[in-house]
Amino acid sequence: MGKTFSEKLLGLKAGQKVSAGDVVTVSPDYILSHDNSAAIIKEFEKLGVEKVFSPGKLVIILDHVVPASSEKYAQNHKTIRKFVAEQKITNFFDIHHGICHQVLMENGFATPRKLILGADSHTVSYGALGAFSAGIGRSEVAVLWATDEIWLRVPETLKVQIEGKLPRGVYAKDIILKIIGEEGADCANYKAVEFSGDAAKNMSIASRIVLCNMAAEMGAKNAYFAQDDATISWLKNRAKDEFELICSDEGAKYEMVLHYDISSLEPQVAFPHTVDNVKPVSQAKGIKFHQAVIGTCTNGRLEDLVVAAQILKGKKVHPKLRVLVIPASRAEYLLALKEGVLETLVEAGCVVLNPGCGPCLGAHQGVIAPGEVALSTANRNFQGRMGSRDSFIYLASPATVAASAIEGQITDPREYL
Amino acid sequence: MKKGKVWKYGDNVNTDVIFPGKYTYSILDPKEMAVHALEDLDPEFSQKAMPGDIIVAGKNFGCGSSREQAATCLRYAGIQAVIAKSFARIFFRNAINQGLPVIQSEEIVESVEKGEEIAIDFSKGQIKTQKGILSFSPLPESVSGILEAGGLIPYTKAKLEKKRARAK
Structure with missing residues (x-):
């Protein structure tokens, strides 16, 4: 056998x-x-x-x-x-x-x-x-x-x-x-x-x-x-x-x-506080948040940053938001730098952090306060993961996070592509 | 057979709520680790848990990060054992490697109540509850040796010492 x-x-x-x-x-x-x-x-x-x-x-x-x-x-x-x-x-x-x-x-x-x-x-x-x-x-x-x-x-x-x-x-x-x-x-x-x-x-x-x-x-x-x-x-x-x-x-x-047949799949969003609490973006639209994270070992590679930059090109992130971008490695950082991807993201108002785990596990660089909500491309949204136990984390693709960063609320990225 | 009070929780208790990531590299002292055990799940736990108490939970206990402190902090808090419908793979290994007994049994989890006093007999594979005596399958011998030694580090240390003594 x-x-x-x-x-x-x-x-x-x-x-x-x-x-x-x-x-x-x-x-x-x-x-x-x-x-x-x-x-x-x-x-x-x-x-x-x-x-x-x-x-x-x-x-x-x-x-x-x-x-x-x-x-x-x-x-x-x-x-x-x-x-x-x-x-x-x-x-x-x-x-x-x-x-x-x-x-x-x-x-x-x-x-x-x-x-x-x-x-x-x-x-x-x-x-x-x-x-x-x-x-x-x-x-x-x-x-x-x-x-x-x-x-x-x-x-x-x-x-x-x-x-x-x-x-x-x-x-x-x-x-x-x-x-x-x-x-x-x-x-x-x-x-x-x-x-x-x-x-x-x-x-x-x-x-x-x-x-x-x-x-x-x-x-x-x-x-x-x-x-x-x-x-x-x-x-x-x-x-x-x-x-x-x-x-x-x-x-x-x-x-x-x-x-699984993905031909008619919608963008997906994981709701707090478990990764399996997933709904299509149509059911998440309009949810307000305070901090966006684009990066991590899940979604911090060039192809992720390119998609985010496509959506944010010529746009500005919502004035009430903090948008953190964390390339997965120095090599990916350099590629994004040379292709002008980071320039686009910085012009849009994103904060580019050095490659690393960043705030993903709540240790530093953008932990969130009680009552705050984050929308992240990371892999986990457990209670307290990114800071306060009274905060909330939603997970989505770089495209969904980028489109939502413009609106200040969870947004279907297909409206921007 | 030591009695202990039951702390009961649901499914998918993850390692972030057992021992938050923000402490993983900054808190190393056993007493301090115990204070933060289950902090983001049940703030009452660290204040009221007594040595010998038992955690009873649903399926996939300890899912998420590989951080071993999720097992260590429970041991330092004096937890006698964790009984769950199922365990996440890495937590299961970490618990044994930290000398924290783990028992997998849907039946026991379904039948014991929060706050109830139960007693575990590891050698017989039995648990005395208010509703009667329930059985569980003991861990395989290869694994129980690690538990009995108090964890993987003391277990390996003893093994290496024996090896060196034989070589002399």
Whole structure:
């Protein structure tokens, strides 16, 4: 019988044939951590091990609170830099590179057949390039640093077949919000999600990353797209080493197959306080908000910023709004800069922040006050996530956020395209 | 068998309401972490929860961020165990790795009430409630070893020490 992508990849790493449900002990190819490395270092030190087992596997990227916003954060960063020097960690990216997931992919760590584990739930993103990637906790990362071993359960696979052509003004973010809204926040708990179908095949890599990134909000362990010419050409000049493709076999066993036709999909909006509380934009129209966020690891790539700029070109953001733009990485920032995209956004009245997580997790750079409402392109709208527990977050595509930024209330972007 | 009071919550209790992101890199002290446990879900919790209390919740408990403090802060608050209809994957691992027992059972969640005193017998896989004794499946041995050691770090430390001793 055929095997799924996840069965094949974990089987390769375990050196044996495996099926969904099996528990395997494996060594990842790369281990990601970010500002939380400071806390991981503390746990690592408790283990009584002096040297990291395999320093070349560690990828440490500072992105959560960059530059440091307080003495405590500054001390965390300092602790990490010291550890990096002592342990001779070569894959270290200081505060100027951008959000860890984007930076890891841009630097070619994530290629087909790689197993990447990270101390961050959105590590699932790299399945867009054919890696098996999953989030784990801090203790597990500390133990991986010391022993290079971890147990993983081979996940069952939920296949999402997406067909049809995206209508004007509707984007990858709308597709994934629609799926999460229909299926619920735990529909893929413990499972792998395989995105397939014509619409999936026609997506850019940036759009595939949006879907894989938000598979975390379905509870997924990992997410995956079949690699094709688009993957190969994206990885050209980026991949750290040569790679072979790895896709699910014909006849692989899926736990469930879901079908979506997106030909008549409307822009979607997730209402507070859960990502699966999704309604079409027609039911959100007119909702007022105080702060807009365009960016994050979900929607901070060039294609997202270009759409926002198309809508905001020659317009002004509503005078009562704060509109924050956060490119996902320095590389995306530079592209947007060279193409004049950022110029358009700044002229419209947006505040461009340095690449990083920004206010997404409520730590700095635009946290919101009690009673305030944010409209964001991020992946989470949990209560209190962006600041006060008495604030509210709506999630939407960059186009919806940009159009709404002009009006000062949630707006259908198709009116501006 | 230790008795504990039940704190009952619904589905999809996420890690942001268990331990807000704004504290994840700034609060490291156990006592202070306990003070902020469940802050954005139930501000009463940290004031009134007693060591040995038990959290009972619906499906997908601990969804969202991978932050391990969501499990750590509950342990520091003295929570004896979390019983839920289901757990989000990363939280499940984090809880065990922090030595916080987790029990998955729809039946138990449906039958216990908020504020009720219940007692858990982990070795027998039984819970004594007002309505009688209910059973749950114990965790597999490989995982229960981590719990018994008090978490993944002490578990691994002991394993590495044994390995070094054998090598000598």
